[in-house]
Amino acid sequence: MRENRLFCFDWVRRNWSGVLEPALGQHVVLTLIAVGIGFAIAMTLALAAYRLSWLERPIGVGSAILYTIPSLALFQILVPFFGLTLTTAEVALVSYTLLILFRNILTGLREVPTEVRDTARGMGMTRRQSLWRVELPLALPAIMAGLRIATVTVISLGTVAAFVSGQGLGRPIFDAIGENVFKTELIAAGGLAIMLAIVTDVLLVGLQRLLTPWARAR
Amino acid sequence: MDNADTAHNEGSNATAQAATLEFRGVTKRYAGQRAPAIDDLSLAVPAGEVCVLVGPSGCGKTTAMRLVNRMIPLTGGDILLGGRSVLERPPDDLRKEIGYVIQQIGLFPHLTIGENIATVPRLLGWDKARMADRTDELLRLIGMDPEEMRDRYPAQLSGGQRQRVGVARALAADPPLMLMDEPFGAIDPISRERLQDEFLRLQARVRKTIVFVTHDIDEAIKMGDRIAILREGGRLAQYATPAEILARPADDFVAQFVGADRALKRLALTTLSDLELIAPNGTPANGHRVALGTNLRDALSAMLGAGGGPLTVVDGDRVAGLVTMELVGRVLIDTQPGPTRRAEP
Numbered sequence: 131m132r133e134n135r136l137f138c139f140d141w142v143r144r145n146w147s148g149v150l151e152p153a154l155g156q157h158v159v160l161t162l163i164a165v166g167i168g169f170a171i172a173m174t175l176a177l178a179a180y181r182l183s184w185l186e187r188p189i190g191v192g193s194a195i196l197y198t199i200p201s202l203a204l205f206q207i208l209v210p211f212f213g214l215t216l217t218t219a220e221v222a223l224v225s226y227t228l229l230i231l232f233r234n235i236l237t238g239l240r241e242v243p244t245e246v247r248d249t250a251r252g253m254g255m256t257r258r259q260s261l262w263r264v265e266l267p268l269a270l271p272a273i274m275a276g277l278r279i280a281t282v283t284v285i286s287l288g289t290v291a292a293f294v295s296g297q298g299l300g301r302p303i304f305d306a307i308g309e310n311v312f313k314t315e316l317i318a319a320g321g322l323a324i325m326l327a328i329v330t331d332v333l334l335v336g337l338q339r340l341l342t343p344w345a346r347a348r
Numbered sequence: 349m350d351n352a353d354t355a356h357n358e359g360s361n362a363t364a365q366a367a368t369l370e371f372r373g374v375t376k377r378y379a380g381q382r383a384p385a386i387d388d389l390s391l392a393v394p395a396g397e398v399c400v401l402v403g404p405s406g407c408g409k410t411t412a413m414r415l416v417n418r419m420i421p422l423t424g425g426d427i428l429l430g431g432r433s434v435l436e437r438p439p440d441d442l443r444k445e446i447g448y449v450i451q452q453i454g455l456f457p458h459l460t461i462g463e464n465i466a467t468v469p470r471l472l473g474w475d476k477a478r479m480a481d482r483t484d485e486l487l488r489l490i491g492m493d494p495e496e497m498r499d500r501y502p503a504q505l506s507g508g509q510r511q512r513v514g515v516a517r518a519l520a521a522d523p524p525l526m527l528m529d530e531p532f533g534a535i536d537p538i539s540r541e542r543l544q545d546e547f548l549r550l551q552a553r554v555r556k557t558i559v560f561v562t563h564d565i566d567e568a569i570k571m572g573d574r575i576a577i578l579r580e581g582g583r584l585a586q587y588a589t590p591a592e593i594l595a596r597p598a599d600d601f602v603a604q605f606v607g608a609d610r611a612l613k614r615l616a617l618t619t620l621s622d623l624e625l626i627a628p629n630g631t632p633a634n635g636h637r638v639a640l641g642t643n644l645r646d647a648l649s650a651m652l653g654a655g656g657g658p659l660t661v662v663d664g665d666r667v668a669g670l671v672t673m674e675l676v677g678r679v680l681i682d683t684q685p686g687p688t689r690r691a692e693p
Contacts, residue, residue, distance in 0.1 A: 243454070248454060251419065252419055344457055344459070
């Protein structure tokens, strides 16, 4: 009964557990892995560039180049290396998070007021203590801002990743775009991706408020 | 600050020994710069005294201070704290024993007032109860209610309150030496004066050895037991007590730096109670009265305002005697030895 109205709730009800729910679950996992790995790499690079400022330029340029590659092209480039797998999708998605996260973490650290850094060291904190107890906590708002942009970006681009991995909310979207576009499936999957992005963003804002109680104290 | 309020917790913390501080031929030369920033600086600060480093901008006063806790590495010479070279220990260990207050205070915005104050105790690994006790004790010492202030964040405090917390934080582990770089520099003039007075009262109780940096000669005269005047290139122009510097500036640079009104500044260091007043009977009083605790500068101003005649000095209800311009003027002459005397402007 593939009657192509604008939206058919009945189809959504019948295909929730078989199509949409697993796709949503896969999309969440896809996003968590990409943002998690991206964050770990970006944090390492940002800390390195924070200590050795000459590293900022090469890392910045490198991550910017990755960022500019059109996503479909990047997935295509990676297929010869990793095949039509989840790995290909993740490698591409991670590379898109790097620029955003690297820039935000580094900016956050650099914006810690000079006098705060000075007193931290002047009171006898080691470099490491100053970094973990003072500089990183103060960079948290900038880091969280980066994390929010990166996460929403990955959720959105993750739909395209179904092109190579066949997983996530992109799968039903690709399925819906045939010669005859199946509007219900397209809207349902697309809508889920949007909702996932919004919910995740709200959760991250909540997390940020929880972690930075001082930012609201005025 | 309310002394009655804080007196009861004086015992436990006011006992730590202050340490002597000695600069021995200290030189700092920055790479690529020909002229040294600090040139062969030698001076000794007795334990428990406030040494003010003062001078025009670029004279190296902040640099000299930061050499002590090795925030800036020495090029030559040595600095001894309590007779022991600061170079003997790793900088991180040394700094935990030296209180540090800078102009911008640098409170940690993400930590509460209590956590800020407990910074060094935490680094030293004190247990929780001891840190909490010490934090509350210090908050009371600076005239703040621990219950009310402990859990606030720096952003919720006024400039003056932040400054006090900065001092409390520097005192937390009871260091034998405090370094203070223009600690009242960013405060409005009225609050600054109150904070200065408060700090002097605090210092009278804790008796730390203090290196205090300022560009303001009036603040230097007020705060210092001794003043080191530095000139460009980090050379020591004079190191002496405020009275000595005002009475006998070592050279024209010092004379110019302390200002043309240095006779008046000297008067401000003495109060009427230090004078031998003229006996009240005999000379008629003209009705204008000043309190015995007034400094001579203000007394002189009052006399000029009253037409130049003598004033009646009162101690509460009692008349202590009379003061005249001549009597005030004699103070300057008495302490002015002949040979090095300079023409007063």
